[in-house]
Amino acid sequence: MKKIIPIIEYTLKENIRHKIFYTILLFALVIIVSSVLFSMLSPGEETRVILDIGLGAIEIFAFLSAISAAVGLVLGEMENKSVSLILARPVRRFEYIWGRYSGILFISLINILVMSLGLLFLLYIKGWEFNFRFLLAITFIFLKVVIISALAILISLISTSAISSVSGTFFLWILGHVTDHLKYLNYVLVQKGVKITIFLKAIYYLLPNFQYLNVKDYMGYPNPLAGTTIFWQVAYSLIYASVATWLSVLVFSRKEF
Amino acid sequence: MVAIKTENLTKIYVRKHLFSSKKTNALENLNLEIEDGKVFGLLGLNGSGKTTLLKLLVGLLFPTRGSAHIFGQRVPHLSLLSRIGYLPEFPCFLMYLTAGEILNFYGKLYGFSRKEREKRVEETLDLVELKENRNDRLADFSKGMLERIGMAQVLLHDPDLLLLDEPTSGLDPLGVKKLRQTILRLKAEGKTILLSSHLVTEVERVCDQVGILHQGRLKKIVDVKGLEGRMEDIFSETVSGEG
Numbered sequence: 001m002k003k004i005i006p007i008i009e010y011t012l013k014e015n016i017r018h019k020i021f022y023t024i025l026l027f028a029l030v031i032i033v034s035s036v037l038f039s040m041l042s043p044g045e046e047t048r049v050i051l052d053i054g055l056g057a058i059e060i061f062a063f064l065s066a067i068s069a070a071v072g073l074v075l076g077e078m079e080n081k082s083v084s085l086i087l088a089r090p091v092r093r094f095e096y097i098w099g100r101y102s103g104i105l106f107i108s109l110i111n112i113l114v115m116s117l118g119l120l121f122l123l124y125i126k127g128w129e130f131n132f133r134f135l136l137a138i139t140f141i142f143l144k145v146v147i148i149s150a151l152a153i154l155i156s157l158i159s160t161s162a163i164s165s166v167s168g169t170f171f172l173w174i175l176g177h178v179t180d181h182l183k184y185l186n187y188v189l190v191q192k193g194v195k196i197t198i199f200l201k202a203i204y205y206l207l208p209n210f211q212y213l214n215v216k217d218y219m220g221y222p223n224p225l226a227g228t229t230i231f232w233q234v235a236y237s238l239i240y241a242s243v244a245t246w247l248s249v250l251v252f253s254r255k256e257f
Numbered sequence: 258m259v260a261i262k263t264e265n266l267t268k269i270y271v272r273k274h275l276f277s278s279k280k281t282n283a284l285e286n287l288n289l290e291i292e293d294g295k296v297f298g299l300l301g302l303n304g305s306g307k308t309t310l311l312k313l314l315v316g317l318l319f320p321t322r323g324s325a326h327i328f329g330q331r332v333p334h335l336s337l338l339s340r341i342g343y344l345p346e347f348p349c350f351l352m353y354l355t356a357g358e359i360l361n362f363y364g365k366l367y368g369f370s371r372k373e374r375e376k377r378v379e380e381t382l383d384l385v386e387l388k389e390n391r392n393d394r395l396a397d398f399s400k401g402m403l404e405r406i407g408m409a410q411v412l413l414h415d416p417d418l419l420l421l422d423e424p425t426s427g428l429d430p431l432g433v434k435k436l437r438q439t440i441l442r443l444k445a446e447g448k449t450i451l452l453s454s455h456l457v458t459e460v461e462r463v464c465d466q467v468g469i470l471h472q473g474r475l476k477k478i479v480d481v482k483g484l485e486g487r488m489e490d491i492f493s494e495t496v497s498g499e500g
Contacts, residue, residue, distance in 0.1 A: 006365035010351070017353040082349040085410065088315045089366040090338040257317045 003091045004099040011073060011103025020068050021107070028061035028115050036122060047128040054119035055216040058112060059141045063173060065111045066145045069104045070152035071165040078157075084257045094249040101153055101245050108145045112138060136225065137216035143237040147208045148173055150244035157251045176210035208240055258328075260418055260449040261291040261314065265323035268309050268473075283309040285473045286323065291451060291466075293328075296444050298464035298481075299453040300492055305470040307453035308346060311420045314451075315343045327418060339367060342411035346422040348403065352396040356387055356406055359395060360413055367414045381409040384439075400427045408439065419443065421452040425459060437463055461488040469495045 015021050035053035039046035077083040086096060116138050120130075148169065155168040186200045213233055215225065266287040272279045284306040291297045299307045312318040314325055316333030325332040328340065350359055357378055364374035382388045385405040390398070395406065404427045411419055421440075425433050440450060440463045454460050460467055461481055469477045469492055476495045481488065 002368060003366055006362055009365075010354070010362050013358070014351055014353050077351075080349045081345065081347070082351060084312075084317050084345055085343075085348060085350065085363075086366065087317060088338060088341070088343040089363060090335050090368075091366050092335065256319060257312070 003095040007099025008103040015107045031057040066149040075156040140215040150241040176208040258293040260293040267322040269321040296450040298460035298467040301470035306473040342416035348407035357391040
């Protein structure tokens with residue numbers, strides 16, 4: 001377990017020195033700041049517009065940052081074989097995967113915090129009153145990143161190129177936001193006598209359910225989220241990500257370099 | 258004492274295509290014993306199985322059949338990796354790190370304390386004459402300098418066994434000479450070294466024994482002592498004789 005910490009440190013160092021990290025961060029901050037312009041189109045609703053665009057930007061750029069780190073670092077290290085110099089030392093393969101994964105989460109957390117501070121600053125200027133739900137929305141964006149990073153690593157280990165890894169992860173991100181439609185599709189098919197319920201159910205449970213974690217969409221709703229709901233949402237995210245990461249460990253343990 | 262022992266060690270690569278698979282016998286029933294404290298050279302043409310053998314010993318590849326033991330322990334074994342220094346043919350590093358940082362990182366993976374790491378990093382950088390470049394990023398290093406960093410990471414933890422895959426590739430003649438001196442110094446310290454190379458004369462100069470690999474098979478083991486420059490002929494005869 002001791003070896004995980006140096007791998008986290010080195011993932012952070014590598015990421016922070018990568019230009020893409022700053023590019024993504026800069027783009028995100030530009031979008032967040034530009035939300036002020038869009039807010040002018042909705043007089044009286046400025047803070048809501050800034051909040052909606054800002055949180056949306058944080059989510060998208062956190063996703064891009066996580067995917068670039070997961071694919072770039074894990075797949076990149078396997079492709080250029082620098083991983084062999086790590087595995088030739090007393091490091092267990094699960095330590096490598098969990099170290100890399102934790103490092104990516106760390107960097108995503110930093111990213112999200114920087115973007116959130118930028119957004120909070122804008123909202124503060126506009127006279128927005130702080131709402132605890134903001135923290136909840138940010139936490140749930142991070143939970144989505146927790147899941148997608150684990151999946152990005154898994155896909156990077158299975159696929160053979162950066163393009164297929166990125167597109168595969170992107171595809172899962174999209175699908176994860178529309179899983180609820182599978183339920184409806186199942187309902188329609190059953191009505192028409194087509195019986196593929198088990199198949200659809202399997203897909204429904206296998207795919208990540210990002211809609212379940214979309215707390216930011218409910219920022220304006222008056223009723224607070226129930227504690228038990230939050231508990232199950234957090235538990236779902238952590239369990240899903242853990243299973244995906246252990247699957248990555250399984251795949252990685254069989255890999256030859 | 259035996260440092261490395263392989264028994265019927267076999268590695269078959271299977272490349273799977275859509276509806277077919279292609280098998281390549283990279284190493285076939287290799288039985289080899291290398292004594293502790295010796296320098297053993299592996300000679301062979303491209304694709305003869307030299308790199309495969311080294312990777313099997315370090316646990317980067319898994320054998321299809323047979324087994325390998327290092328210092329009496331079956332490979333792969335995590336604790337063994339603290340006693341092995343491995344230099345791949347084309348060592349690739351994280352180019353965003355500096356020379357000092359990469360060695361410090363590897364030092365952490367061995368569990369060295371901060372003080373110990375500092376000392377070892379300093380010593381090994383000095384040994385490969387890169388002390389002045391400690392804070393330079395590896396991305397700015399020349400090919401020869403990267404090879405020297407490769408050697409530094411091998412020596413960092415003072416291993417008992419060194420597995421060097423084509424250590425002279427990328428080195429200029431002066432670099433080759435310095436590497437030879439390093440190998441001879443390590444040999445005098447009692448280290449066991451297994452090195453693969455294309456350079457017959459270089460192998461003859463530093464090795465006690467040489468194994469000739471051809472098409473994944475160990476064809477001959479030659480004691481270098483008393484050969485007096487005939488290694489090249491022996492190698493050519495062995496390899497060309499097999500076609």
